[in-house]
Structures are given as C-alpha cells and as structure tokens.
Amino acid sequence: MSVGDFLLVAVLAVPALGALAVAAIPRDRAARLVGTLAAALTLVAAVALVAGRDQGWTTYAATASAVRPWHSIDLPWVPGLDLRFHLGVDGISWPLVVLTALLTLLCCGYSLWRVPGGGDGRALVALLLVVEVGILGTFLALDLVLFFLFFEVVLLPMYAIIVGWGGDGTDPASLDARRRAGRKFALYTLFGSVLLLVGVYVVVAAAGTADIMVLTGGSELSRTTQLAAFTLLAFAFAVKSPLWPLHSWLPDAHTQAPTVGSVLLAGVLLKMGTYGLIRVAVGVAPEGARWAAPVLGVLAVAAILVGSLVCLAQTELKRLIAYSSVGHMGFVLLGVATLTATGIQAALIGNVAHGVITGLLFFLAGAIKDRTHTGALSELSGLRETAPRLSGLLAFAAVASLGLPGLAGFWGEAFAVVAAVEAGGALWTTLAVLAAIGGALTAAYLLRLLRRVTHGQPTPAVAALSPGLAGAELVAWTPLVLLALAVGLAPTLVLGVAEAPVEALVGVLR
C-alpha cells in the first residue's frame, strides 16, 4: 500500500475513529479536544493527498478511462450487491475534500469554544465528524453503490444536529419549528437519495458494474437507459444541490440549524449534489446529460432569479443567506448544464468559493445572532457603530459573495455566464443574459443587506454590543477570509488541479 493509498484510507478512518473516540470519552471538554484533533489530522491527510499526483496521472494515463485518480484503493465488499470499497481522489474531488476537512475542523474548533444551547457538546462534535465521514466518502467514492451509501450516511447526523442543537430558545414553538425543519430536511433529502438508489441500479443492472472509472463515458449504455438514469440521478442531485423548484427544504434547515450546522450544510453538503451531478450523472450518462441540458440550464437560471428576488424580500439574516445559496448554486448548475470545459471549471470553482464564503457568512450571522438574540434585519441596524470588526467582516463576506473581481465569488459566476455564451444558440445566450441579470440582483440584495445591517442608527439590541471578537472566532474565520482572497486572486489553486480531469471528462461528452 503506497503512501497515497494510506492517506486515502486515513482521510475516512481518522474522522470515523475520532467520532467513536469522542463518543467514548466521558469528559466533555477532553472529548471535544480529541474531536478537533481528529478533524485537524484529517485536514492534514486531505491536503497531503495532492502529493504524488503526477505519478498517479502517468500511471493511469495508459488506461482508457476518463477518470484517472491520483491514488485509489479497490477492495471487494459485497459482491452480491455489486458493491466494492473503491476510493480515489483526483483534481475534481480534491478541492472539495480539502474544503470539507477545513470547514469541519473550523466547526469543531468553534465548538470547543462555544456549544449551542440544547445539547451536549461532545455529541455535537461526534456528529460533525460522522457528517464529515459521509461527505468525504461521497467525494472519494469511485463505486456507484458506495457513493450512494456515503450519500445516505450524512442524512441522520445532520438531522440530529438541526433538531438537537438548532433554533433559538427552548420554548415549544421554536422546538416545533426546528423539528419541522429537520424533518423536512430528512424527508426531502431521503427522497433524493432513494431516487439516486434507483438510478444507480438502473445503471448497474444495464452495465453489470458499478465502477465509476469504467462507467464514465457511458458508451456501454443504451440511449433509453441513459435517459432514465440521468433523469433519476439529476432529480436526486437536484434535491441536494438544491435546484429550484426542489429547494424548499433549504431555507428552513439553514435557518434552524446551529451555526456549525449551517456552515457545514451550506459549505459542503450542497456540494454533494453538484459534485454528484458532474461525476456521476454527467459522467455515467453523457447522452442523457446532453438531452436534459437545456432543461437543467433553464431551471438553473430560474433558481438564480428566484433566489435573488426572494432574497430582496427577506427580513431575516440567516434566511437571506440561505436563500442566497439557492442563487449561487444556480450559477454552479448553469455551469454544469453547459457541458463545456469552461462551464464545469466554473462549477468547480463556484462550489469551492461558495463553500468558503457562505461558510464565513453563516459563521458571522451566527455570531451576530448569538450576541443580539435576533436575526431580524430591522433590529440589527447600526452594527458598524458598536461592532466595527464584525460589521467589517460581514461587509467583506457579502462583497465576496456578490462576486467582486479579485475575490473568490467572481470566478464561478463570471465563468458560468461566459460558458453559457460560448455554448451559443438563442437559448443559451438568453440564459446567459438572464444569469447576468441575476448576478446584478445578487449584488443588489447583498448591498441592501449591508445597508440595513451595518449602517443607520444602532437599535437597542445592537447598541449593547461590545466591539471585541473572541479568539476562537478569529481563529475560525481567518482561514476562510484568507481563502476567499487566495482563490479570488489565484484561481489556479483550484483550476490547476482540476484542468486535466475536466478535459478528460469533457472529452467523453463529445
């Protein structure tokens, strides 16, 4: 077993064992510390995966597959169900793996400092680590059934996080609200994943294998199978991403979840959908993808516009950020829908940028809500007067989110529009124009948010704030701020590693 393979296993095993250890250690503080340590080790292993990638690239260059992982392990698990324990990492999945590991570490670290009311901090950290295992496994799986399995793993821990630690206050009404939000999240997501299950086995029954490396390109599958498979898979991922009109679980879940839950939900959980769309749906059923691309594009642009317009009318901070995710993921899906190299690159960098920026935004929103005990925009004006640093960071994150050139958010949105223009034809040009209008609307609502929150006279809730930030908050936010800058200034950080695999993927699409 080479170092790379070892790292691949470690990326999953460390958080899994960490979760067990956290659950087994009776002392709360020590357990949280161990959990954070496990998350840190996972991040180290995830970053280290990039080492030795050139070697992997040449080794697999001889094979015909469009997926050429840097490292991979392939062990039999359940032959009766065509399930193999097949993991691998390449340029498409690696940035997301690192992002997941980073955000989990930040969330665990944040939980060291502050545990949301309602539950035990130990259990929260354990659940965060389990969620991390599920998400990382989804990004690493190179077997369709294994992919489905990890896709499902995330569901219940996330539900437990929303219901157990979410909301504000313990009165029956808010308890009810977060229970409803949690249930909505669980049922919607499960609806998506059972469709994924059916889709996966439509493919497996037709092709006789579940190996993504073999299946990518879809040459073996008949057109009917591909159309059926793509429809099912696209539905499944559209619920997760979420694509308008299947998005209605998202605002509730994000609003009710505790800060760390929202960060993980928005930061990486949604990416499972878009990643799955690129790697599984488009990769396995390219013919189906070509057939459904216009529909997907139209829905993506609808998501951008609807998301932006709804945001303009929002009066609650977390809900506004949650709805902004619908719009941003719309850009990502538009990128995927073009089925061009530029579009998929845009989707990938959009994914990472959204994870970083929205993660930061949710951290900030959580901090504001924790301090003022309200999320209503009307009660938050004048933040600049009493908490200048907080409001400065919020301004930075909002500006990054609206896609200012030089910050991370720019590349994904700009390239998605460019890809749509490049795709040509009346439909795609119209979509590009509409998406650009959506981009302008995004700027509008984020600036409105800033005006409402930072400017104006301080309200009583805001006036009582102290200007300082806790050390843990700074530690949790600094990496995100730096990453937003770094990805904005040097997009090759993401695009460099993704270029070759995206070219290979687009190669089989033609």
Place this chain on the structure above:
Amino acid sequence: MTGVDALLLALGAVAVGSAVLVVSTRHLVRAGLYLVVCLGAVAGMYLVLAAELVAWVQVLIYVGAVVVLLLFAVMLTRAPIGASDDLDRPGWPAALIGGGAGLGLAALLVDAYRWTTVDLPEAGSAERIGEQVFSSWVLPFEVLSVLLLSALVGAIVLSRPDIGATRTDHPGAGDAGRSR
C-alpha cells in the same frame, strides 16, 4: 343417469337444504339437529362414492362427537330452548357470499371438467387409507400430533384461568379471567 347419480343428487339436495335450515332456523337446538342431517347426508355421499372409512369417520366424529358436544354446550349454557328472535341478523350478506361462493365453485368445476368421465379410483377402504397415510403422508400425519397436542394444552390454558395465576391467590385474577 344411473342409480348412483340419482342417489348422489338426492343426498346433495338434502345436505344443501338442511344446511340452509341450520343457518335460517331461530331455534338453537333445531339448528344442531339440522346439522346432524346435513353431515349425515354428506356421509351418505361418501358411502355412495365407496369411501367407507371416510363415511364412518364422518358419522363418528362429526355427527357423533361434534354435534353432541354442541348440544351439550347449548344445554350447559342454559341457552333458550325456544325461538330466539334477537339472534337473527340480516341474512342477505351471508346468503350472497355463501351462494356466490357455492355457485362460483360449481361453475368453475363444471367448466373444468365438462363431460369428461373420470374412472373412480380404488374404493376408499380402511386399508387403502391407512396405506396412504403411513406411506406417502407420514410426515404431515406426525406433525399433526404436535398440532393436536398444542391445541389440547391451549384449550386447557384458555378455559382454566386459575392455571398460572399468581401463587398468592388474590381473588381478582380468577374473576377477571371468568369475566372475559
């Protein structure tokens, strides 16, 4: 039509007629007695078909034991001897289901066999049945013994609420059991 056919038809008519009377009469005791006629007619049919053992088993067990048991039960529970008007329920659903099932089955069987003639197998003598039971069908026969044993024990458990009642013998347990 041979004499056997005529006999079968007549016995069948008696069986069906008395069966209808069993469910339509308002006298409990009379219902039991009609049952004797009905089961006896069926036993007669077995005899005509030369299945003598089955016929005598029918007479001994059903007519002899079961119906007598029924009549005893009627007497022991002091059920009214005369007509019991309150017992009657609307008869049409039962008539519909019973008639439908009977006619449907008859139609199916007639449709399946039409006018094919089936040679009667060897007579259903005691020897032949014994041979069958102890050569081809030993297993179910033996398994049935477990069934009967458990039925026996089960019946006792259900009818004796004092079995298994707590040793301290508080009066409530017995009463509660009986009141079921």
Place this chain on the structure above:
Amino acid sequence: MSEQSLVQAVDHLALLPAYLAAGTAVLVLLVDLVLARPVATVVTATSGAVATAVGAAAVGSGAQRRTFCVGSDCSYVFGGRAALVAALVALLVLGVLALSGPLLRAGNTPVGEFCFLLTCSMTGGVVLGAAGDLITLIVAVEVLTLPLYVLVGLRRGSLASAEAAVTFFVVSVVATALTLLGAALLYAVTGGLHLERLGTLLADEALLDLPLTTVAVTLVVAGLAFKVAAVPFHAWAPATYDGAPLPVAAYLSTASKLGGVIALLAVVQHALPPEVTGPVLALVAALTMTVGNLVALRQRRTVRLLAWSSVAQAGYILAPLGALALAADADARTAAFAAALAYAVFFVLLELAAFAGVVALRPAGADGGRLDELRGAARRHPWVGAGLAFALIGLAGLPPGLAGLFAKVTVVRSLLGGGAGWLALVVAVNAVIGLAYYLRFAALLYSSTGDVTPPVVRPARAVAVALAVATVVALVVGFAPQIVLDLAAS
C-alpha cells in the same frame, strides 16, 4: 400402490432439527409437570431452542437431504434454505423467550404452558422450511400459528387480549380454509400435491388456461397472504399485535411472519406458475407497503405503529416476487427469491431488536402503551434507547442501520435486475414515507420529557441481553451483508 412396502427408509439425520424442536416441546411439558419450577422450564426451552438452531445449522451445512419420498417427489427436503429458516425460527424463539422474562416473572402467565406453546410453534417453523408438499406445508403453517391463538389471549383479564385472540383465530382459520380449498382445487386440476411435481404439471399451457387453475392459485396465495398480513388481508394484524402480550407480538411480527413468507416463497417458487402469481404479487406488494406506511403515519400507540410498519415491511419482502412474471430466465427468478428471503432475514433481526427495545423500556408485563409514554426514554436509558433507535433507523433503511439499508438495496437491485422499475420506484417512495414515522418515533425517544416524570423502569437483564445481541448481529450483518445474501441464495 399396494405392492409397495409399507416400511420406508427415513433419513433421521435430515429430521434431526424437527425431532429436536418437537422433543423440546414435549420435554418442556414434562419438566413443568415433574419439577414444577418455572426456572427449570425456561432453561429447558432455551436449551432446546439452542439445540434446534445448532442442529439445523449442522445438518444444513452438509448436502441437501430428502426423505419421505414417493417416487422422485419428497415431502421433506432439508437443504440450505430449510436450515436457514429452521435456525432463524429457533433463534427467534430464543429471543422471544428472553423478551418474555418480565412477563413470566410478573406471574399471571403459566410458564410451562407458555414455553410449551412457543416450542410447539417452533416445531412448525422448523418443518415449514423443509416442507416439500402442500399438505405438509399447510400443516406446518398451522402448527406454527395455532399455539399463537392461545398465546395472544394470555393477557388474563384484558378484554383487548381476548378480542385479539378471537380476531386472530377467526381470520387465521378462514385463511387456512382458503388455502386448503385452493390446495384441493389444485389437486383436482393436476392430481399432484408435491410442490415440484405441481410445478412441472402446471407448466402445461392447457391447464393454465383453465379458470379453475387461476382460482386455485389465487386461493392458495390469498390464504398465505393472510398469514403474512399483506394488504388487503392485513386488517387483523394491528389489533392482534396490540392486544397480545409484547413478547408474543414480537413473535407474531417476526417468526410468524417469516413462516408466512417462507410458505409463500415455497409455493410460488416451486409450484405455481410465475406468469399468474407475478402480477398478483406485484400488486399486493405495492398496496401492502403503501397502505401500511400511510396508516402507520397516523398511529399513536407503540405496538400499533410497529404493527402497521410491519405490514409495510411485508410489502418490501414481497416486492422482489412482483418481478417474477417479467423475469427473463430462471436465474433472475432465483435471484428474486433470494432477495425476498434476504430482506426477510434482515427484517426479522431488526424487528426483534425493536420489540426488545420496547419491552425493555416498558414496565414488566405491560402492553406497548402510547408512543408518548416512551418520550425521553433514551435520555433515561441511553444504551437501551440507542438500541431501539438503531433498530428503528434500520427498519427505515438508513445508515447507521446499514443492515436495513442493504436490505432495501437488495430489493431495489433485484427489481431493477428483473425489469420491474415501477415497483422499484414504489419501494423508493415508500422508504421516504416510512422514514417519516420511524424518525418521529426515534426522535421521540430523545426529546425532553418536559415536566412530566414518567415511572422509573429498570430494563430486565434478559431483555437487555436480547437487545444487545440483536443489535450486535445487526451491526455485523450491516458491515458484512454478504453473509445473509449467501445464506439466502443457498
């Protein structure tokens, strides 16, 4: 016929599991009579169940054994599947005995008779797996069920229990009558009663065209569907489960249901034409899971919820059989049967664990009560609560209940492999509906009780052990489902 010798060679080794089971029953009766000590009786029953399981596994590990043969048709075929069923039934009896601890200790229940009836029922289950003809099959099913009429009514002084017993009795007798009538008509059509012989005879097109054949097949399938509690023959199940003592309800929804499934599988696989049974079973399966899940959503009583959910689960078990008519070849059909059996195995395991959890969290000898009475139970008993929640999540088919997840995956895979995509979608949608109430139940265990202080319950040790064992086994087969798949396919 008459020249055939009346003395036939009987393969006693093949019959060993049945001997062990029946012997246990008789021994329990004698021990109860002679020693009259409840502990001795329970120990006898327990060791008998263990011996039966071990014996079944030992005999089943060898080659297939056939005995009681007439020509090439045998009434008793003890192969891998029969061994699996026998061992499983014996283990379930063991589990139910463990769950009965609090009930038996509370008094009011005759220990000797309880154990005797349970082991009698086990005998039926052991023979059922190996039954090779319709008569043995029906008798075995009856031996499995008849003791349960009494066991269901054993909650002395409870009107609900008596009603449950009577409902169960009447429905079950009607079901048996239907099956018997069907078997008689099949005999009238074909002149055969052995399953494999019926299979070859019914391959004849001319026979299949007879309406009588269709009616006979329908009657047999419908009668057995009663036993499985499949819609539209399900109405007895919730009332019966709820009225019965909890361990008996556990037995009803595991071993008894398994028995019905096995009987149905045997009949459908060997005897009846798949072109007739396939569409019927597909419809029954789709109805069963949908109705079961939808009604379970509205339940407020613990056992009723489990009962309706087990109706729904019966639908998932039957679903692979729905693909029979479309299945291209014999291989695909065998895969469908294996999938149904594998799902049944996963299901009984998780269902037993769920009942064990409920028994552990309820006062000794109590019924299932309302769901609200379990509110916050997992906060008071973290381990037992976690076990119950794990079982429920497994029944819903989600990680960490990997056993349940793989069970659903098995069903969906076999359906898509068999070309019944629509049924796979029905299964998928039902899994979502199912999650709604399983999640509600599981979340209830962890929610805060508010200001109500519920009575303190100490889970009985035997029940806790049963729960722990079931959970550990569920975990193991969750990570290595191939074990179950191989067993089911043997």
